[in-house]
Amino acid sequence: MRLIQALYKYALPSTEGNNLSFGELLKEANGLLLLSFPLAFTPESERLLAWYRDQYSVLEPLHIRVVGMSIDSIYALSAFREQLQLPFHLLSDANRDASRCLELLLPEVAGIRQVPAMSVIYFDHLRRVRRWGHGLAQPDHAQILAVLTNETRMVMTNG
Numbered sequence: 001m002r003l004i005q006a007l008y009k010y011a012l013p014s015t016e017g018n019n020l021s022f023g024e025l026l027k028e029a030n031g032l033l034l035l036s037f038p039l040a041f042t043p044e045s046e047r048l049l050a051w052y053r054d055q056y057s058v059l060e061p062l063h064i065r066v067v068g069m070s071i072d073s074i075y076a077l078s079a080f081r082e083q084l085q086l087p088f089h090l091l092s093d094a095n096r097d098a099s100r101c102l103e104l105l106l107p108e109v110a111g112i113r114q115v116p117a118m119s120v121i122y123f124d125h126l127r128r129v130r131r132w133g134h135g136l137a138q139p140d141h142a143q144i145l146a147v148l149t150n151e152t153r154m155v156m157t158n159g
Contacts, residue, residue, distance in 0.1 A: 010098045012091040013074040015081045020067075020091065022098075026123060029065040030152050036104050036119040040072040040080035044118060044136060049084055051141045056087045058145065062152040069093050070116060109136065120144055124151065 011019040025032050035052055037045035049068055059066055066088040077090040093099050099116045109115040120139050122130045133139030
């Protein structure tokens with residue numbers, strides 16, 4: 001809970017055209033799925049975002065909000081989002097504040113210091129945090145989707 005409270009103070013530039021706070025992102029959703037990726041236009045980042053783009057039709061009816069986040073400029077992220085035809089928005093954490101708060105920063109990647117790890121973080125409706133992956137390897141996306149689907153359906157059934 002402390003982590004989420006700390007995140008509430010950050011409002012990041014979004015490809016939506018405005019700044020979005022984590023509080024706004026969590027509003028009116030069963031959960032928030034944050035896709036952290038190191039840099040736009042890299043094969044690893046493309047694979048991560050494209051996988052969730054292709055599964056978006058499963059997550060949307062569950063009221064799970066999906067956003068991506070990296071340290072790239074909002075201009076680079078807008079072009080990246082358009083290239084991948086993503087149905088969700090990307091956030092620019094160019095100052096690395098949110099990435100630092102989430103303990104996502106790697107010491108160095110391809111000569112660039114303090115790059116966010118490839119990570120999938122889920123904030124559920126009770127504001128509990130689950131995290132998969134840390135580093136440059138892809139987490140098991142099918143396993144993540146199964147967990148999110150099962151947990152959210154239970155909430156919707158019991159809620």
